[in-house]
Structure formats: C-alpha cells, structure tokens
Amino acid sequence: MTRIAVLGLEHETNTFLPGRTTFEDFLAPGGWPRLSRGEEVFGALKGSGVAAAGAITAAAGRDGVELVPILWTIALPGATVAEDAFARLTAEITGRLAAAHAEAPLDAVFAEMHGAMVTEENDHAEEALALAIRRVIGPDVPLAVALDLHGNISDGFVDAVTLIEAYRTYPHVDMRETGARAMRRLLALLDGGPAPAKAVARPPFQIALTWQCTLFGPGREAVDEAEAMMDADPALSVATFFGFPLADIPGAGPTLVAQHPDPDAARTAAARLDALWLALEPRFDGPLPDAAEAVAAAMRTAAGPGHGPVVIADTQDNPGGGGPGDTTGLLAALLAADAPALLVHIADAAAATAAHEAGVGAVIDVPLGGRTLQGTGAPIDGPWTVLSLGDGSFVGEGPMYGGNAIALGPVACLARGNVRVIVAPKRMQASEPALPKHLGQDPFAAEILVVKSSVHFRGAYQDAAREVIVARAPGPVTADLADLPARRQLRRAAGRAPVPDAAPAATTPTP
Numbered sequence: 439m440t441r442i443a444v445l446g447l448e449h450e451t452n453t454f455l456p457g458r459t460t461f462e463d464f465l466a467p468g469g470w471p472r473l474s475r476g477e478e479v480f481g482a483l484k485g486s487g488v489a490a491a492g493a494i495t496a497a498a499g500r501d502g503v504e505l506v507p508i509l510w511t512i513a514l515p516g517a518t519v520a521e522d523a524f525a526r527l528t529a530e531i532t533g534r535l536a537a538a539h540a541e542a543p544l545d546a547v548f549a550e551m552h553g554a555m556v557t558e559e560n561d562h563a564e565e566a567l568a569l570a571i572r573r574v575i576g577p578d579v580p581l582a583v584a585l586d587l588h589g590n591i592s593d594g595f596v597d598a599v600t601l602i603e604a605y606r607t608y609p610h611v612d613m614r615e616t617g618a619r620a621m622r623r624l625l626a627l628l629d630g631g632p633a634p635a636k637a638v639a640r641p642p643f644q645i646a647l648t649w650q651c652t653l654f655g656p657g658r659e660a661v662d663e664a665e666a667m668m669d670a671d672p673a674l675s676v677a678t679f680f681g682f683p684l685a686d687i688p689g690a691g692p693t694l695v696a697q698h699p700d701p702d703a704a705r706t707a708a709a710r711l712d713a714l715w716l717a718l719e720p721r722f723d724g725p726l727p728d729a730a731e732a733v734a735a736a737m738r739t740a741a742g743p744g745h746g747p748v749v750i751a752d753t754q755d756n757p758g759g760g761g762p763g764d765t766t767g768l769l770a771a772l773l774a775a776d777a778p779a780l781l782v783h784i785a786d787a788a789a790a791t792a793a794h795e796a797g798v799g800a801v802i803d804v805p806l807g808g809r810t811l812q813g814t815g816a817p818i819d820g821p822w823t824v825l826s827l828g829d830g831s832f833v834g835e836g837p838m839y840g841g842n843a844i845a846l847g848p849v850a851c852l853a854r855g856n857v858r859v860i861v862a863p864k865r866m867q868a869s870e871p872a873l874p875k876h877l878g879q880d881p882f883a884a885e886i887l888v889v890k891s892s893v894h895f896r897g898a899y900q901d902a903a904r905e906v907i908v909a910r911a912p913g914p915v916t917a918d919l920a921d922l923p924a925r926r927q928l929r930r931a932a933g934r935a936p937v938p939d940a941a942p943a944a945t946t947p948t949p
C-alpha cells in the first residue's frame with residue numbers, strides 16, 4: 439500500500455496591515471472550508487474547489503494508494519501571522535505526520551500551501567513549514583506542494599520540496615485542478631518516474647494585484663507562454679508565481695520555477711520565461727480612476743446602450759489582499775451621485791445586527807463601515823432602509839467558492855435612494871453571486887455592481903459585465919506600489935524606475 443499524507447496550511451500575509459492574524463482566524467474563515475483534522479478533512483473538503491480536494495479526488499481512484507489526512511486550514515488574507523499561531527499549527531501538523539509515519543511509513547506527502555505567509559519570525563513561513571515536514575519524513579520521501587499564484591517563493595522552499603505546482607489562473611478558477619496536477623505528478627514519481635530538477639528565475643520587479651489578471655493582457659501572455667512550452671515538452675512543468683507585493687520582505691515578487699528531469703532543460707526554460715517577463719514588464723502598470731471618477735464613468739455607461747451590469751472593482755479594499763472590507767470611499771461616491779448600484783459588501787457586524795433587530799422595511803440609523811483603518815473613509819451615517827435579511831448560510835455557486843458551505847452569520851441588504859449595500863459580520867471575496875442572491879438581490883440585474891475585489895470578481899462577473907472599471911478608493915490593498923511604505927522589498931514596481939539603494943535582485947536563473 440502506498441501511503442500519502444495530505445495536509446494544508448494557507449495564509450496570504452499583508453505585512454503592511456496593523457495587528458496580527460491569530461489562531462482563531464484559522465478556524466472558520468469566510469467562504470472557505472473550516473479547520474479540519476484527521477478523517478474530518480475528507481468531509482470538510484468534500485465538494486470544495488480547494489487544491490487538496492483536487493488532490494484527494496485524483497488519488498481516490500488509484501489502486502494501492504492510501505491517503506492519510508493530517509490537517510487542513512486556511513485564514514483569510516490579513517496581517518502578519520502571530521508566531522504562536524504558526525507554531526501551534528505546525529506542531530499539530532508535524533505531530534500528526536510523525537504519528538502516521540510511525541504507524542506505517544509514509545511514501546509521500548501532498549501539501550497545500552499559499553506561498554506568501556509571513557509570521558513574526560519567518561519571512562517565508564512555507565519554507566519553515568516544509569523544513570519542519572522534512573524533519574519528520576527525512577530527505578528522501580517526496581513532498582509535493584500545490585500553491586497559490588501569489589506565492590513569494592524562497593530558494594530554501596524550492597530546495598526543501600520535491601515538486602511544485604501553482605494555480606495558473608487569476609481569478610483562481612483552477613485551484614482544484616492544481617492540486618490534482620500535483621497529485622498526478624507525485625503518483626508518477628512514486629511509480630518510478632524521474633524526479634525533476636528545478637530552476638528559478640526572479641524578474642526584478644513587483645506587480646500590483648490589479649495588473650496580475652490572467653484573463654487578458656501581459657498576465658495572460660505570461661501563462662500562455664508557459665503553457666505552450668509545457669505542451670511542446672511534456673517533461674517540463676512550470677510553476678508561475680506573480681508574487682504578493684503587499685509583503686515587506688526581500689523575496690516578494692514574481693518567481694518562475696521550471697522543473698524538468700534534465701537540469702539544463704529546466705535552466706533554459708527558466709531563462710526563456712525570465713526574458714519574456716522582462717519584456718512584459720511595462721504593461722503590468724497603468725492609471726486608475728478614483729471613486730468619484732469611477733462612479734461618474736459607470737453612470738454614463740449604464741445610461742447608454744448595452745446590457746449587463748457595469749462593474750466597479752474597489753481594488754484597494756480587496757479582502758483577498760487583506761482589505762478590511764469596510765472602507766467607505768466608493769459607498770460615499772455612490773451616495774453622492776445617487777447611483778443605481780448594488781455594493782457587495784461592507785463587513786460590519788453592528789450594522790448587520792441592527793438590521794436584524796429592526797426587521798425588513800424598518801429604517802435604521804447606524805453608521806456603516808469605516809471602523810477598521812484610519813484614512814480609508816469615515817463611517818457613513820444612516821438612515822438606511824432594511825430591504826432584506828438572511829442568515830448568511832448558503833452554498834457557493836461562483837467559480838471560486840462553488841460547492842463551499844459558506845456561513846457568514848446574519849446578513850442584510852440596506853438601501854438609501856438608488857444605492858443598495860449588503861452588510862455582513864465577516865469579510866469575504868466579492869466573487870460569489872450566491873451572497874446577493876441569498877438576499878434577493880440579483881447582481882447580474884444591477885445597473886452598477888460594486889465589488890470589493892481586485893481580480894477574483896472577474897471569475898463570476900467578467901462575461902456578464904457591460905464594462906469593468908477598476909477604481910482606486912482609499913484602502914490598504916495598494917494598487918500603486920510606489921505608494922507602499924516598503925523598507926525591505928528589493929524589487930521595483932513594474933514599469934517604474936529601480937528603487938534607489940536597493941540591492942539588485944537576482945535575475946540569473948539558478949539551478
């Protein structure tokens with residue numbers, strides 16, 4: 439029997455945010471499966487789109503393969519992870535791995551990680567986790583990892599693991615397939631296939647989330663080229679990381695990992711991709727309208743011909759980049775213009791509670807949003823009419839959260855004039871049409887749909903949208919990296935001059 443341990447520990451860390459991500463944040467994050475241990479993992483991930491679910495499915499039908507579930511957890515993107523939280527989760531994972539390995543030797547480990555987790559003591563927490571796993575299983579047991587396209591990947595991590603797969607889409611609509619791919623490669627290796635050599639290239643710039651989309655433009659060209667190279671040489675695997683720029687660590691930025699049984703072929707592929715990324719660099723940048731400009735433009739378009747919502751993305755309050763989900767710049771602009779809009783959503787537990795206490799049809803006078811971060815818009819006073827209420831429990835139907843059982847707690851749709859705004863106690867990526875539908879609001883019928891998201895919303899709404907406008911309202915998910923108060927990052931913002939005094943980043947692919 440071939441025994442493969444399956445585990446997951448994920449966080450995308452925005453080190454520019456105040457506070458800490460704690461152990462409790464890993465228990466039941468909005469939109470994602472809750473923390474699960476041992477046999478619970480199978481049930482918790484069943485039907486989910488996460489990478490480990492894909493890996494489990496890919497191995498399930500194989501004769502002679504026994505999956506050993508260890509632990510799976512994720513916290514929403516947020517502030518630096520408290521060291522005690524990371525230590526506790528790592529200790530639990532390695533303890534369970536060691537027990538499983540003692541019971542009967544493990545033949546391999548599959549691990550789902552993010553790639554951009556930063557703790558108080560580890561710039562690259564995934565490297566620390568991989569090394570901790572290695573201390574249990576030793577140097578020779580294969581360790582396959584499936585990661586997020588936003589990983590900030592260290593050389594030590596690449597060295598510690600056996601094979602690497604990364605999402606190839608942003609919006610991430612291939613999480614499950616990424617896990618399945620990693621598992622298929624792992625099974626081929628266990629069947630006697632060759633282990634890959636790995637070569638790494640690091641383009642010397644960073645890309646704001648807004649410009650990382652793989653549906654069009656330079657992001658699309660980057661992943662298409664990697665795909666074409668893999669089609670031409672099936673022995674090649676490329677993990678493309680666009681990086682997560684909101685981490686003030688030296689390694690933050692794109693990393694291209696070419697994997698091939700022939701080290702020379704891996705190096706050649708990494709060098710070719712590095713050259714492509716350098717050529718694409720100027721196009722990973724551009725101007726964005728502010729909130730008032732975006733609302734005015736959306737109202738002009740909405741009043742014209744065509745159908746489908748005009749979608750405004752509030753990119754700088756993207757919960758997927760650590761945004762609190764309660765900034766009010768766009769809400770203020772919508773109210774000022776009395777725009778015919780639906781905003782999804784403001785995370786505000788007090789407002790949601792007040793709406794539930796008052797009931798449908800009531801007018802409540804609570805300040806909305808603006809509670810978390812200074813300088814991101816003040817709370818907006820009532821009155822608000824309660825249009826609809828829900829218990830916040832629904833099943834995801836979008837391409838990212840589809841199949842996930844989502845429990846946000848009591849949610850409400852409030853309105854003033856033509857502006858409707860959904861409020862919920864928790865934050866969550868605005869890529870899930872099931873939330874507004876749960877409240878009787880059809881997001882596809884809205885004239886203007888405002889989403890707190892940088893790119894993930896495109897998975898659900900791009901095809902239906904009449905136009906997409908990415909707006910730059912005040913918020914911490916900085917769309918212009920020149921605005922970042924970075925001290926330790928070594929790479930320039932794409933399309934900009936090099937950072938003065940910064941040490942040059944390595945551009946030469948290293949084996």
Ligand SMILES: [Zn+2]
Binds near residue numbers: 586587588610
């Ligand atoms: Zn991501």
